[in-house]
Amino acid sequence: xxxxxxxxxxxxxxxxxxxxxxxxxxxxxxxxxxxxxxxxxxxxxxxxxxxxxxxxxxxxxxxxxxxxxxxxxxxxxxxxxxxxxxxxxxxxxxxxxxxxxxxxxxxxxxxxxxxxxxxxxxxxxxxxxxxxxxxxxxxxxxxxxxxxxxxxxxxxxxxxxxxxxxxxxxxxxxxxxxxxxxxxxxxxxxxxxxxxxxxxxxxxxxxxxxxxxxxxxxxxxxxxxxxxxxxxxxxxxxxxxxxxxxxxxxxxxxxxxxxxxxxxxxxxxxxxxxxxxxxxxxxxxxxxxxxxxxxxxxxxxxxxxxxxxxxxxxxxxxxxxxx
Numbered sequence: 001x002x003x004x005x006x007x008x009x010x011x012x013x014x015x016x017x018x019x020x021x022x023x024x025x026x027x028x029x030x031x032x033x034x035x036x037x038x039x040x041x042x043x044x045x046x047x048x049x050x051x052x053x054x055x056x057x058x059x060x061x062x063x064x065x066x067x068x069x070x071x072x073x074x075x076x077x078x079x080x081x082x083x084x085x086x087x088x089x090x091x092x093x094x095x096x097x098x099x100x101x102x103x104x105x106x107x108x109x110x111x112x113x114x115x116x117x118x119x120x121x122x123x124x125x126x127x128x129x130x131x132x133x134x135x136x137x138x139x140x141x142x143x144x145x146x147x148x149x150x151x152x153x154x155x156x157x158x159x160x161x162x163x164x165x166x167x168x169x170x171x172x173x174x175x176x177x178x179x180x181x182x183x184x185x186x187x188x189x190x191x192x193x194x195x196x197x198x199x200x201x202x203x204x205x206x207x208x209x210x211x212x213x214x215x216x217x218x219x220x221x222x223x224x225x226x227x228x229x230x231x232x233x234x235x236x237x238x239x240x241x242x243x244x245x246x247x248x249x250x251x252x253x254x255x256x257x258x259x260x261x262x263x264x265x266x267x268x269x270x271x272x273x274x275x276x277x278x279x280x281x282x283x284x285x286x287x288x289x290x291x292x293x294x295x296x297x298x299x300x301x302x303x304x305x306x307x308x309x310x311x312x313x314x315x316x317x318x319x320x321x322x323x
Contacts, residue, residue, distance in 0.1 A: 005065035017143045064088040068096045071105040087117035094239045122240040123261040142245035142265045154226040160187040162227040164243025167196035170236040178277035229253040229287045253294035255283045269298025
């Protein structure tokens with residue numbers, strides 16, 4: 001049974017690891033970077049559709065795993081599956097449910113999700129939505145990652161945290177900036193393409209915020225391991241934090257937002273904050289002061305989540321075996 005996983009991204013840790021666990025070949029499609037101009041985005045989507053069809057015709061998969069966004073990707077996968085009788089699986093990131101720019105597609109998304117062999121959702125709330133559409137769903141929030149390589153530690157000060165960011169609308173970065181001002185003796189290493197950030201935010205950057213930019217995978221993981229904790233925040237409920245589960249797999253303590261989905265994944269290995277500057281600063285201080293305790297807690301939590309994930313994998317494998 002041939003399986004592939006298609007994502008319209010340069011890379012995606014979640015896609016890579018789901019593919020690895022289910023024996024699928026990863027295919028990342030990102031023909032060129034587009035800026036925010038609508039015409040450039042449209043051009044990229046059109047080219048991506050043609051590359052996706054070509055990849056599907058070339059590989060002739062029995063099972064197609066697909067990221068559930070952007071909509072044009074799953075439309076392409078759905079059309080191919082209908083014509084060539086392949087089964088498809090949607091790995092459902094939360095943006096398809098709560099990102100305003102995809103709201104127009106939600107009705108059609110429900111139809112396609114109901115036709116999928118099954119859906120993978122990050123939380124029970126979205127699973128129930130998919131099931132209300134008539135679809136089958138499994139909940140996989142955090143995907144265990146086996147980091148076998150030893151990474152050289154990044155050069156950081158003794159009291160440093162890594163803030164995993166993509167400079168998207170749901171990240172409380174202004175509050176992070178204010179939190180940094182409250183704890184000037186702690187360095188905040190911000191990952192991600194800061195060119196997307198608001199110009200005023202960059203002009204107001206305190207001296208203890210270090211903008212790392214987009215790092216190579218090796219440097220990114222080295223930075224996380226060198227810091228006392230990983231900070232991964234969101235203002236949106238039902239949103240999994242990829243930086244958080246990368247930290248979980250590295251057994252690094254986490255500071256994250258106080259949403260139920262994140263509490264379930266990270267348990268006692270994280271401190272949960274309400275996204276205000278005072279709460280973020282307080283959480284970071286606590287996790288640095290009690291670092292060894294949180295390292296112990298996150299190690300235990302990793303084992304718990306691995307057991308849960310293995311159980312879901314067995315259910316999905318049985319589904320494939322009984323096709």
